[in-house]
Amino acid sequence: MNAFEIRGGKPLKGEIIPQGAKNEALQILSAVLLTNEKITISNIPDIKDVNKLIELLGDLGVDVKRVSKDTYEFQAANINLDFFHSQTFKAKGGSLRGSIMIVGPLLARFGKAAIPKPGGDKIGRRRLDTHFLGFEKLGAKFIYNAETGFFNIDATQLKGTFILLDEASVTGTANIVMAAVLAQGKTTIYNAACEPYLQQLCKMLNRMGAKITGIGSNLLTIEGVKELGGTAHRLLPDMIEIGSFIGLAAMTESEITIKNVCYNELGIIPDTFRRLGIQFELRGDDIYIPSQKSYEIDTFIDGSILTVADAPWPGFTPDLLSIMLVVATQAKGSVLIHQKMFESRLFFVDKLIDMGAQIILCDPHRATVIGLDKRYQLKGIEMTSPDIRAGVSLLIAALSASGRSTIYNIEQIERGYQDIDTRLKALGADIRRL
Structure with missing residues (x-):
């Protein structure tokens, strides 16, 4: 030790x-899964939680290129959906609480995802209900397998809806926003988190072609689009x-x-x-x-x-x-x-x-x-x-x-x-x- x-x-x-902001990085990095075009992210902190997520994205099939010490290029053109059920994914995803953030983008783009029960700090209960209740409202179905320790989620057609969050969870809001940007129709999220990092994510998604209004408030409106493109983003x-x-x-x-x-x-x-x-x-x-x-x-x-x-x-x-x-x-x-x-x-x-x-x-x-x-x-x-x-x-x-x-x-x-x-x-x- x-x-x-x-x-x-x-x-x-x-x-x-x-x-660069760790908590912003985990959201922004997950958003690269929403498009098959190149995304450049700078001011990325060189820390274990962030590096684990970058490694996990690479295992999923994302083309990862390190341009400089704090800048990477990502292109998620060839995602391996079978990797979700591997023991490698279970081990890596389970050791990183931030791995929950990839679920929203995967549901939006591919209609399905699986995630092991995430790890992280031992600072008390940190429930994931907000994430999954939001996905359910958008039309997803999920099952937790206690034997394998996996959450399996199916969302063949996400549809916009009104969502009143049970708590103003930052990661929960970010995950639901990323799921909703490619959903059919309009999604309204009330009691949304409005942290600067969440605002950064929404601004980045809009540059990619999303239609999000209400940024900075606790009431977000998202008009679903068919696809998103590439962009460049710098972390706070x-x-x-x-x-x-x-x-x-x-x-x-x-x-x-x-x-x-x-x-x-x-x-x-x-x-x-x-x-x-x-x-x-x-x-x-x-x-x-x-x-x-x-x-x-x-x-x-x-x-x-x-x-x-x-x-x-x-x-x-x-x-x-x-x-x-x-x-x-x-x-x-x-x-x-x-x-x-x-x-x-x-x-x-x-x-x-x-x-x-x-x-x-x-x-x-x-x-x-x-x-x-x-x-x-x-x-x-x-x-x-x-x-x-x-x-x-x-x-x-x-x-x-x-x-x-x-x-x-x-x-x-x-x-x-x-x-x-x-x-x-x-x-x-x-x-x-x-």
């Missing part, structure tokens, strides 16, 4: 460029990385500039970090964070303790709550972190407590953090990364802590963060791979 060894307590300095920078680097700078008293952040696509993320007392400024499209000796958590207007909770976009993304929690441990003041969506995502706080943080885990969804105001430095320990976001939160804690920390199971971190140790070293971090 690989590990990072970190000697913390050292301020960092310099510029860092965020990688990863907003979770941007938030992670803001938190890192505050925790380590570092002066960091985050380059080319596409600030207008960050929603309330910057203001939420400001409520923790973190100072930064926008320079062009870069975020500059000065070195800060302390930062003070805001309160509500009546003086009560601030609550930071996740919510569907344009609310605060759940992927950054772990970062907010660890950053709050060294702030002045207290905050309640409320993780509504996943019941296991806060369980990593026991490691922070071992490091000296003052945290009360109220229940699986809520934790109260009493900030140390940097009067007491966290201390280095040995720990294991349970998932991508908690792993990076522990990494940030280790970089701010005194002494040596060792983080095991860093494969989880590297599923979502590209060359993280190399990029941190460039800022002056004392981190090495074991």
